[in-house]
Amino acid sequence: MKAAVLVFPGSNREGDVAQAIELVTGRRPQMVWHGDGDFEKTDLIVVPGGFSYGDYLRCGAMAAQSPVMAEVKRRAAKGVPVLAICNGFQIVTEAGLLPGTLMRNQNLKFVCADVHLKVESSQSLFTNRYQAGQVIRVPVAHAEGNYFADDDTLKRLEDRGQVAFRYCAPDGTVDGTGNPNGSVRNIAGVFNETKTVMGLMPHPENAIEPMFGGCDGKALFEGLVEALT
């Protein structure tokens, strides 16, 4: 599996996700600078976390208009898979690749903690190594992760099985207790209609080594390798 990891001024998790990809593929992904509108064709594009363009105007708003994102939109339209994490999720929603938006956390605090996620579906490139209903533990680190979409959009997402992950309690109960940011319906990650684009606020790339408190994120990358190699 060949992967490209985008880098914007202010990205800071590109190294973490590159390392996660290298761990499962044995191959260093290509790092692509934000001004590069024409990069090598890859099997996967990753939009990493960070604070692209200093979060000016709105998180992800500036990065969404960059030359590299114009090309990502063209490739995503042709079915090239896109994995968007944290600030990457904010960028792809601003770019219109995923529905909804990420607002300021309900309690106005930056939250940096391990959270539990319920896997909603194993039927995707990204989640095929998990089981539907499985609970995994991965970290979050954000101040704007409060997922919001209007009622019609939410209904469409639910009807089409486009919710990828929900925040939950350790036993899998989906209620207010496991929700770190106020996201509507505890939504932590969503797919596009064809399930070739996935965005999520938590950091699976930071849960790949037992030394760092867990490896529940590793299966996401292994699943991608299996599906895209």
Added chain:
Amino acid sequence: MKARVHVTLKNGVLDPQGKAIGHSLNRLGFPEVGDVRQGKFIELELAETDKEKARQRLDEMCRKLLANTVIENYSIELVG
């Protein structure tokens, strides 16, 4: 000409920052303050003399970048 764009959260979209500002004002001795909504104010200098054209262009700017229409409304004011 100069343009002023106001970007505000849509009704029904929770505004925790506005709420926090309201609480602080209440605590500071302004009990008359009820709901507070926070927004953005953007001032732009335009090389355009036709008001109608300017308005159309600004509308496009708002939709493409200045506002996120999933959660925000915008209003445009032309000055001078």
